[in-house]
Amino acid sequence: MDQNPQQTLEKDEFIPEIDHSHDGTIDDLRNINNPKGLHLTFALAGNQNSGKTTLFNYLTGSNQHVGNWPGVTVERKVGKIKKYPGVELVDLPGIYSLSPYSDEEIISRNFIIDEKPDAIINIIDANNLERNLYLTLQLAEVGIPMVIALNMMDEIEENGDVINVAGLENDLGIPVVPIIARNGSGVTDLMLRAIGVALHREQPPIRDICEGEVHRAVHAIGHIIESKANAFGYSARFVSTKLIEGEEPIKRSIGLSTQEAKIVESIVAEMETATGLDREAAIADSRYQFIGRVSAANFKRKRKLGEPSSSEKIDKVLTHKYAALPIFFLIMLLVFWLTFGPIGSWLTGMLSFAIEWGTGLVDAALTEAGMAEWLHSLVVDGILAGVGSVLSFLPIILVLFICLSIMEDCGYMARAAFIMDRLLRKIGLSGRSFIPFIMGFGCTVPAVMSARTLENKRIRYLTVLLAPFMSCGAKVPVYTLFIAAFFSKGQILIMFSLYILGILVAVLTGLILNNTAFRGEPAPFIIELPPYRFPSFKNVSLQVWEKAKDFIERAVTIILVATVAIWFLGSFDPKFYWTHDSANSLLAALGGLLAPIFKPLGFGNWQAVTSLVAGLTAKESVVSTMAVLYKTPDSSMAEVLQSIFTPAAAYAFLVFVLLYPPCIAAIATIRKEIGLKWTVFAVISEIATAWLISFLVYRTLLLVLV
Amino acid sequence: MNKALDQFIPGEQGTVLKVGGQGAIRRRLLDMGIIPGTRICLVKTAPMGDPLEITLRGFNLSIRKDDAAYIDMAAE
Incomplete structure (x- = not known):
């Protein structure tokens, strides 16, 4: 041709x-x-x-x-x-x-x-x-x-x-x-x-669909709608093809009369009979016919259909029937290790050293200046602690997004979706959702941020809603403390059971959401497997920079406000007097108020509940708050806990910690990705799920352990 | 021999006869150039048996078996 x-x-x-x-x-x-x-x-x-x-x-x-x-x-x-x-x-x-x-x-x-x-x-x-x-x-x-x-x-x-x-x-x-x-x-x-x-306002000429039945239809409809289309600033040709394709929005936006719509439909019906193709296929077919001719005339491809491209050769290994999954998990492991292992923790360590040093300076300066105690505490324990917690997320965000951008840029991400699709489809997710989930075991903040590149809104939202159920790294100190205090045997198994429970709850929630709030026509999962290309340094560094900037800009206010709010609750008593004894604080009063709700879960004491509230700033605070409230040094925490919790209650408490809303930083990130309405939904449903599962676990354990 | 694309075995080639389905999925198939007359080669199935990797018009696509079932093919 x-x-x-x-x-x-x-x-x-x-x-x-x-x-x-x-x-x-x-x-x-x-x-x-x-x-x-x-x-x-x-x-x-x-x-x-x-x-x-x-x-x-x-x-x-x-x-x-x-x-x-x-x-x-x-x-x-x-x-x-x-x-x-x-x-x-x-x-x-x-x-x-x-x-x-x-x-x-x-x-x-x-x-x-x-x-x-x-x-x-x-x-x-x-x-x-x-x-x-x-x-x-x-x-x-x-x-x-x-x-x-x-x-x-x-x-x-x-x-x-x-x-x-x-x-x-x-x-x-x-x-x-x-x-x-x-x-x-x-x-x-x-x-x-x-x-x-x-x-020169040079409009491109239109050369496709310029012959045959389809052209006749485009032309005929073009005449009917031309004045209306132009009145709205649309080109007649654009509106005409869209009407043939059967698009409702365009019909409404140019205000087609019933009479006109009828004529359009009869022209389309005539075209469908003449071409033997339905309306959508007819347009796509005409376009590809034209493209076929243009391409045949100007493009000579060396490789034949079915002849493996260089990417297909690489994929002989990377998406190989048996090798694909082990390789995928190795890559995930490597990314996880780089992010949360030595490099990430080294960077975090350096940064927190710098923050502590800075805080120390401010602390000394405030003492020197003889500032009021509450102001001193506001600056050091409230604001600076908040800033510190924001910054502590930066290194992991940096490292993780370097890895993810490289994977995206080189083309492996599409393969990851290809490999994992089968597993995650049942809960309405795509293969790529796997990455946010894996990252969720490290930290919910970057996990939620990494959901941004997922294929469509529904998958993005579902992934963001489910990722917090992956037990994050900050919860480990709570688990370790309780497991060491209550369970002498099978400690690793008990720890493991919490992780599994998180995954099970995510799967269950996914199934439920997929059949309720997220029901609807499934989005097409027809994705390109692009050729492998060497990642571009510029693309990777720009993306990482954007992510970091984005996080700081958006998270800083919410996290600061929340940290200061918790600081305020913990530093003042119900009569708004400055207090040293956190047992008298507003926070403790709030804990006391909420405690009865947790009676059915076996840990309805105000100290435990107050620690859970404090844990919203960061999960590590659960342990430190408990140490303060039970007025005990870390060394004797275990004995104190044993006198307050039964083993069943202790496990129920851990289940609650596992499932209840993540820290403020994570909530702020979630809000950014899925908006306020869905974030409120997420927080409320997480609290409800945590309570319910914790209750079920506690009651079951009582029956089993007796 | 005529059969749907999801019935193809790796390495098998054919020509599209008809694209079924509806709504977003069908439109996506058409937009990707899967229209009657297009030649498609099934490259492989994913490790867990689904989705499929196909190649057409010089590019590769990942497509679920359920969606591939909408594509009627004349196998070569």
Whole structure:
């Protein structure tokens, strides 16, 4: 099929004339003819794994702002282009289509249609021309000036493939600039072309669906809806194909009358009969027909279908039937060990040393200045302790996200999802949820943060809700203290049983949520297994930096407020007098008030309950608070506990510690990922679950142990 | 021989005859270029037997057996 697709074109008045001989320069930006003065907004759109992030990072450097798209937890990245400070680049989510089915797709299309960027930079992976062009054709329909960044040209050469760039540009009618986003080659040219099309308002021509029955339908419907579509600022062609695809939202947004809708439906029905394809398939088919011709004319791939690619050769080992799981667990173990093992704990140690040193200085200075005791305590025990606890999370976040970004960037993450999918699907999760869960055994904060890259909202929310049930590292001191005091035999087994119980509760909760609050049509789990690529240092470091910054910015206020609140409760008595004896404090009074609720669980004494409340700042505080409240040094804690708890009550207490809401830092992170409403739900349901399971365990143990 | 894609064995190739299913899943299949006439090769099954790895149009996809069952194929 060497026939030039252009020759098969029918004349169509919806198709703009083209002339893209213009290059833009910085002077153009200052030109008075530029209606927006110095400011242009470009949207960066492309498939996942097309190198979009790499290009975005190359163009904007550290000059980027990361936030969320309104109402959804999909990252919104905006940056100023380094050499053109008047040009703002909005990074759209990685998508394959402008269909209305996923948050990412809806965000992208709403941005393009409603915000009308001055130009779209559509990055496509040259190795994967056909599927990438499918999005290109849909973007072109919207009628925004556009350039194509043909990425990964270096790999084309390495693989021995041949691509005719000029031919591609000619057939598509859209400027095509070959680039290598990784090293920035071709990027300057890309920017000039983008500025050129933006300043000259060059609409991309539309050349797909230009023949046969489908074209006839697109055209006929285009005539009917043209005035309405234009009134809303939409292109007639875009609305027309969306109506053929059967999209409800677009019908509503342009206010199609019943009469018009009827005509549209009859045109579609006629087209379906004539083509033998249903409405959605007909459009996809026409587009891919066109792409097939363009690709056949301009792209020669060396490798045949079924012939293993180099990535498939690597996958012979990494996703091998027997080797895949052991390798996956080894990698997880390595990541866990790096994060929470020597490197992480060394960094944490260094940091807490620095914090203690700083706190010591402040402490001495305040004593010197003879400050009031409550103020002194507020600064040292409240504020500085809060800051310290925020900072103590930083090293693990850094190390973990270095590992995870490398795994993501090189392409292993998609394989992890492939390997683990079967196991987690039953509770409505994807294979990738496994990673947050593993990390949850170390610390809930980074675990919840790592859920951000999961495929869809439902999976993200479920994963964030379930991750806290993985017993985190900070709970270990509580377990050790109680197990040592109450159980002489099978200590390891008892410890292990708590971890297993956490997992069981997560699975059960997952099953319940999946069949209630999260019921609905399952999201498609059709994910790309991208070729393995060497991770980019720039991408990894930028992502790690963003995560760290993000955590500090958002968590600091909540954690500080909460630490100071707990400090306040622990330092003042019910009459608001400053007190040294924590037994008289507001916190103790609160513990006393809550204690009866815990009677059925076997530990309804105010000291235990107060420690649980204090444990909300950090789980380690459970032990230290107990030591204070029972007025006993650490060495004799065991005996004191034995005189207060029965073994059954002790185990029930541990179960409660395992399942009740994680620390404030984790709650703040959860809030950030899934919003206030779901966080309140999480906290309440965790308390309820903890109470219920703890109660069941206690009552069962009473029966068994007697 | 005609059969659904989930019935393929690793290494087997074929051409898409029809894409069934509905809603988001069907649309995703079509968007990925799985349309009548597309040639697909089943590369392997995941270690636990599901999902499947397929290759088409020069890229590789992970797809669950349940979803692959919607794709009617003419095996070669």
